[in-house]
Amino acid sequence: MSTASWKNRIPTVSELRPRPQIAVSAAIFRDRKLLLVRRNRPPANHYWTFPGGRVEYGETLAEALVREVAEETGLVIDIKDMLGWREYLPAKNGGIGHFVILPFAAHWVSGEINLNDELEDARWLDPRAIGDLPLTDRLEEIITVAARLING
Template structure:
């Protein structure tokens, strides 16, 4: 069965969450292609009938085992990956939330080779998805204003 997200005829909607616990943000490293080895925020696709917030809570729980409380939207990212011929191989619109940790401990799994709480300043030294540092900085500001 082919992946409908490969060479799509439309963009796919996804969510992610900048989850904070004791001043640190959860950063994960993808274990599978196309983002294998890249550091990012946990998240995934929005399912039919879900709100963005419901999708963020579900995806984070499925991917990391964490229960979170989304607080506010921290931004969005357009992820367009082209093949060597210039065709769109993947296209996602990712809505990013600022969130607080509620319960659970992250652990590597078949989707994630690493899941660690990091100081936001550490992000600069990692190979990340585009705009990750900006989303995390926006989330820090949002959470400070919602305390």
């Protein structure tokens, strides 16, 4: 597309009236260890979090979660329960976007970690010993709830 046609294009509805986006994430447990991944792009670049992403139009939350986990990590999961919600507003700090994130607890079923380009690292960790990793907002609370649900 030429510069002239780009400047004269009609804006999309989402550009004219931005709306919150729904995303899902998975607290995945394997042998009592929790998978955390480090993001490699905005939002939350270089922060540790759960794998996940945006829900596509026409997808159920479960379908979106299974798809996103497989795309980002190569893992197959069994979803157990929803853990609440988080809201992420990078626009309040000069970023872009408004995300409502629905985290779920899940068990690892199969596969070995094979990260896509959205992630730069992954670790299976004891949920009680996360240490000083930089985590996305409110993730510690969700980890506590997930560990209690899965590990008792």
